[in-house]
Amino acid sequence: MRLVLDKITKRFNEKEVLRGVEQRFEQGKIYGLLGRNGAGKTTLFNCISGEVKLDGGSALLELDGTTRELREQDVGYVYSLPILPEFLTGYEFVKFFIDINRRQQLHIDLTIDQYFDMMSMAEEERHRLIKGYSHGMKNKLQMLLFLITKPPVILLDEPLTSFDVIVALEMKKLLREMKHNHILIFSTHILQLASDLCDELVVLNNGQLESVSPELLHSPEFEQSIIKLLKDENHVERS
Secondary structure, X not given: OEEEEEEEEEEEOOEEEEEEEEEEEEOOOEEEEEOOOOOOHHHHHHHHHOOOOOOEEEEEEEEOOEEEEOOHHHEEEEOOOOOOOOOOEHHHHXXXXXXXXXXXXOOOOOOHHHXXXXXXXXXXXXXXXXXXXXXXXXXXXXXXXHHHHOOOXXXXXXXXXXXXXXXXXXXXXXXXXXXXXXXXXXXXXXXXXXXXXXOEEEEEEOOEEEEEOHHHOOOOOHHHHHHHHHOOOOOOOOO
């Protein structure tokens, strides 16, 4: 399975944020997306997920020997600011989510409690209102939904920055397990996290993606090489 970005362009008024982005992402790998503030990382995710319309190019999914346009249901998007119904408990929300997807003929493998167990969410946490969840807890709940629906592509916008050390370690383990059945791409500003978790890195700079050599990931020159790649006197922050 492969996600192919083919000459994606996106403009907001006079600002050309994405300039013919081309890249291939494969199942079985965790990709880190690096870029300065305003480089267009969130815009790229929004284009892939269908949140915003492309001005040009396409996002394609190669699956089972066929190539087709990427569909909205193919993508799971873990937002940096989770959007969840805070008037429900975590358990109520997951039950509702599973009931809806069962009506759409989705095969559900586990019970609600088994999914919560996979996310290491304690019994009392499951039955608290989402309104009382921490930012990290809300992100875990988002991740749980994708364990249920199993979208081919999962995008994570700064997924681990809101977790404490223990939960972050649990989430890293989960992501490493999930990569075998998904294409995982996450954006981050933390170079150490990218080096520790990712199989490959791509850098978004001046509206285009550039792959980073895998050999560079664990080399002593890693941080300086990335900084040099991102350092651009003509860089202007984009909305």
